Amino acid sequence: MEFHALHDAPFIFPNDAHPPWSIMIVLYPYITGMVAGAFVVSTMYHVFHREALRPVARLAVVTSLCLGACATLPLLLHLHQPLRAFNVVATPSPTSAMAGFGFIYSFYMLVLLVDVWLIFRPAIVERAGTASGAWRGVYRALALGVVEITPRAAEIDRRLVHVLSVIGIPAACLLHGYVGFLFGAIKANPWWSSSLMPVIFLTSAVVSGIAVLTLLYLFLCRRSRMEPEAECVRSLSRLLWMFLLLAVVFEAIDILHVAYEREEEWHVIRALLSTKLRFSYLTLQVVIGSLLPLLLLPLPAFSRRLGAGFRHSIAGVAAVLILVQVAAMRWNVVVGGQLFSKSFRGFVEYPVDWFGREGLLAAAVVLAMPMVLLWGAMQILPVWPPSPESESGAKA
């Protein structure tokens, strides 16, 4: 059967003229992806003891928490009945993949919150004793009234952080793999329906988390006139390169498989990629966002000849490109899947508004919110690791 997808006389089903999912649904997997990815970086230090990542380990969990705190915001802005949002956890349908969100998200955030609290407890307790005025009250509240830590308590905390981080890894994978499943399990849509979708989302999530941390680290170091630790940037770049390679391979397998089999859905996807998504997929996601960073990242990741400043600049540029790639990937999946009618005979116009609850302006605010929260968190919590003198044993 030949599909006249997108031929001279297009025809779309009448209800397909209004795509139900807006740019907020693009942001949702983008933000949750960074949540999961940033957490994975912190576990690289806390679980796998990758010492080179010590400078960003604390920053990673706080970033993950701040991003996670804003992860539901785009969903609430998208829901047509936001006041009924809690129905998802109050009366969840066991057959719905989406119904799992409330539980998976809550569990992950609980693990993350306790993890962050335990990691920062020594600093909080110390400040509860030394700070003055209102700050003293803030830290005492954060310390939950416990203002001293015995060596035994510190040891228990350390073990708990380890355990929580171990639990957090599958939880983070579940959080984002599940988002991929939401799309991959929709058989009505040939652009989404794929068993690889959870894996693709997961790997790109890790990539985006590492990229945002690389950028944050380089930016914060520059802002506070600190020299970034070369081994840390190198380690981040290596991880970034490795996970980007994985993400690109999975994405390529997914497309190549459909292209080679040439079943009916390929006619739709081919038309989609060669027209509507030509720029956002081929140019942005594949060339600028994937191939270019794959070529650039080996410089900061493996070269020891180039100067540190140059290597760090390249790492920063690659991280920006990767964040563009992941954003483009989310856009291409969410919006791309709504750009053709289920008649498979015509494209749909996708309206993007500037204003309104689901407009570009609101999207910019949603994207900025985690960074504002992070700034606030950094005023309260010391995201940089303790000095080697105070933690001389840590590096040994």
Next chain:
Amino acid sequence: MSLFELPILSTLGPAAAGGCASGGCASGGCGTAPAERTSENSRREFLKTATTLTLGAMSLTLLPGVTAGDDLLPLPPHGGDGHAPAAKPMYGFLIDTTKCIGAGKCLTACRVENGVPDGQSRTWVERYVHYKDGRVEVDLVPETGYAESGEVQPAAEDVLRAYFVPKLCNQCVDAPCNQVCPVHASIKSPEGIELVDTDRCIGCGYCVQACPYGIRFMNHDTGVADKCNWCYHRVMRNEQPACVEACPTGARVFGRVDDPDSEISKRLATVPTNVLKQHLGTLPLTRYVGLTDEVT
């Protein structure tokens, strides 16, 4: 088994009574001072009670019968004699594409009957025109019908054949829209008709994405999911769906498929029929006569 006989809830008893579930304290086996032991016990009991209550509450939400669905719709008054209701009726919908003339009467009838907003549709009619040069063009039949629409029509000498295909909800037995709804707002009536509980719908749009036939939409006026329900309210009054009643040619046939004497049963028994997108395995109850490969 009552809910409180469930293992997870049965632990509420000793916890609520402040007893030690392990019994270790009673034998003095805890190895702690009495004051500490009391503190430890109360904390342990608190944690146990809190955990039990939380898990219990969460498990309750997973029991659809307890929380949703069952109380939504009264059983339909079938039987008609005011005594024992008839056995659960089974309905079906047959579209005869060879009879449809694209009058558009069904479209207006549906819009008026169900208050469907302009620009959105619970049902529509597609026209397929096969030209002699091999082209196939598809368009939507206007609500006014072609005669009054003022649209330029294809020249008869260029056309090889043409036909109309009405579309409406397929009432899938294994409905993807129902499967994906996170809050039990997509419900199947006892007669197998897929309905939307507008008081429960959160407006996430997942069901709209999951419907392979493009039947569902987010109603611009109500902000919740909307779809064709075969005019369930009319069917419950033993009336025909509005579109069926309005069709001047009998291209839409609705009725009980469990009644061998009904028109639809007789037609289904004698005419080969097909369903849309059969490969998706949704098992539609809406069947078509004269469905061609071009129709998606």
